[in-house]
Amino acid sequence: MSGVLSIVLKRLGLGLLTLLIISILIFGAVEMLPGDMAEAVLGQGATAENLAALRAQMGLDQPAPIRYLDWLSGAVVGDFGISAVSGASVAETIGPRFRNTLFLAAYAAVIAVPVAIILGVVVALLRDTLFDRVANVATLTSISSPEFFLGYILILYLSVKTGMFPAIAKLNDGMTFFELLDRTFLPALTMVLVVVAHMMRMTRASIINLLASPYIEMARLKGTPAWKVIVKHALPNAWAPIINVIALNLAYLITGVVLVEVVFVYPGIGQLLVDAVTKRDFPVVQACCLIFAATFILLNLAADVGAILTNPRLRHPK
Amino acid sequence: MKQDQDVLLQIEDLRIEGYSDEKWIEIVHGVDLTLKRGQVMGLIGESGAGKSTIGLAAMGFARDGCRISGGSIEFDGMELTTTSESDRRALRGSRIAYVAQSAAASFNPAHKLIDQHTEAPVHYRIRKRMESQEDAMQLYERLRLPNPQEIGFRYPHQVSGGQLQRAMTAMAMACRPDLIIFDEPTTALDVTTQIEVLAAIRDIVDQFNTAAIYITHDLAVVAQMSDVIKVLLKGNEVEEADTETMLKSPKEDYTKSLWAVRSFQRDEKKRPENTQPIMSVQNVDAAYGPVKVLQDVSFDVYPGMTVAVVGESGSGKSTTARCITGLLPPTSGKIVANGMELPPSYKQRTKDQLRQAQMIYQMADTALNPKVRICDIIGRPAAFYGGLKGTKLKSRVDELLDLIELEPSKYYHRYPPELSGGQKQRIGIARALAAEPSFIICDEVTSALDQLVAEGILKLLDRLQRELNLAYMFITHDLATVRSIADEVVVMKEGRVVEQGPKGEMFTPPHHPYTDLLLSSVPEMDPNWLTTVLEERGVDNIGEAANV
Structure with missing residues (x-):
């Protein structure tokens, strides 16, 4: 196991390095945008003097590398600075929003991942049957429809026409867990529909890819029933690509949900990011981008570790 | 009925x-x-x-x-x-x-051997899991697997090929x-x-x-x-x-x-006098990372002669070839061609030095790019080393196809997947010849082929050797092939040369014990051969017999 641990540590180190490079890119990109925060704060009423004064006050007159280091050293301990719009701490602004996004992502993932894998296995078992084709077409449809469109369709049928679920996912304080689940069901379902297809198709493909292997033939020649051949003999060897796709989709659930949040008026980090961009609230934009980057890196790291843990050659070296 | x-x-x-x-x-x-x-x-x-x-x-x-x-x-x-x-x-x-x-x-690489063994008996309710495990251990012992109590709890990649084959026979026996x-x-x-x-x-x-x-x-x-x-x-x-x-x-x-297939045999040639070896491996050591794979390997190949390098898998035969071609620079020792020392890595060798040593591979299937036409496969080395272009290149490719007994007009524009195994191997030979080498390494070139087809390839190689005065280093584990075309034999084991000499000497006793083991392990057509050999070795230690 020490081999695995050292691989994980190495990946973690590489991940941190990647994050550092990304932080430079984010900072540089924001830096290149026309105008700065002082202009954004003062807006139309800006004069040369009060701009200069505000810049000095906010430290914007410092050279970029110093401001970057300043920002980075704060970010490392969770201090992302002060929002240019509200004047509140960025960390406090983002915190609850990010928690909401994580909640919604987890909600969707808990449904989507098992459904996708089970469907993928079933479809691999019933490959080239009518069921396979129907599932294929259905998932292709859901994957190729934009999520706001899916969202509105769900609202129309599950909320407006039947009234089963609330159309707007506004959160209040003091809601119970079940109220929360009910309130956010439609956005979660929308996201499930978007990500299930990808994961299911990968599960199907990587299982079918293995079916020509000699050990699968061997399992069949031992009289193993078809479902067991797939679940016990193919699936354990198919995990690596499946886990990778799952990780990518989980990252998407966290970072790609802006449209769904807008449609359902859900107070997540995506909406916050869009607001911040329009209002030129650079500290918030930078913090959001950094969080997204960290999410991607962490989930991909988790996928790598998962792939290692499911590979007996790496788990049990000679 | x-x-x-x-x-x-x-x-x-x-x-x-x-x-x-x-x-x-x-x-x-x-x-x-x-x-x-x-x-x-x-x-x-x-x-x-x-x-x-x-x-x-x-x-x-x-x-x-x-x-x-x-x-x-x-x-x-x-x-x-x-x-x-x-x-x-x-x-x-x-x-x-x-x-x-x-x-x-x-x-299945994902499961332990014993879990795969017990799958069928448990599924058919012939035995309980624990009983079946006990039974597996007994079968492993009967099949003379080492550590029968423990070996089943390993994953397939942790067990050698011969042991796996016995474990699979045990698995087949699981339900009697x-x-x-x-x-x-x-x-x-x-x-x-x-x-x-x-x-x-x-x-x-x-x-x-x-x-x-x-x-x-x-x-x-x-x-x-x-x-x-x-x-x-x-x-x-x-x-x-x-x-x-x-x-x-x-x-x-x-x-x-x-x-009759095994009847092809040509007489052994003697080393030509007053010539220097065309390829000489001198005290070569090599390693993959920290793992030493070759130790003090030395042998010479003279013009127009065939040196067969024999040994089990893992004995360093192919690694020696990689050292000669410069793909794996030796850690010490020299590769000398025509009296000139070659740089250890192929990257430092000149075009002419690279041209001199060519390779033919075991799996013609994977050694030929399936998306490239025959004329380009053979034409590329001819153009690269010989600088041929246009009609000259085409006539050279035709000539090479003639040489390997494939009709140029028919095969010129084909792709490898349209060819049979033997034909692909012939293309591999033509590709090596295109560089006009004087020395060719044949790495198990016939072991993936049927006997009749393999025979055809051996005859072709023999004819080419006579016509073009080629020297071959013939890597093989098949002693029948050695008998048919070798002049000299080098026996390798665990990265060392254990014995070498002219073919006639090698096939007459006394042998090095390992050569003896190798020779006596080659199955013969006599139906009582296995019984006799086992009796000679003592049946009970057949497992150890290979580890002498």
């Missing part, structure tokens, strides 16, 4: 079709087969003869893309072609078991089946490992009085294992007889030609 009580498997007029180019094509054309309880039948033939297909059909199984289209398969009174799939499946693993060619690929299909179980193994597996299989089949169908293309092996032999050709039966009769007096011409 009233069945003889003794008959276990009765196949009549079996027809099997394969699906290709959007239509069904018959690949087995009405084969009959009768197997009695406890009897072992050898099925032999070249690739494409339908051996495996028939073997699988005996389990009522057809691979994806194949179907049993006619005839009857009656196993112990049950007609397999008409029973339901679930009834057929219930036979597999319990009453009919299968041992595959490559145990390394046929064990009436019939086992052995599908080329030793083809992928070294001779020294093969003999252990053969002995183990024969032993266990005898002990449990299991009937078996033994599929192979190696006549000498089938002679050891079977009571009767059936010869197949392109999905048809050629003839069937008991082993003695078949070996002594085959009736059909095809069978006789198979028997």
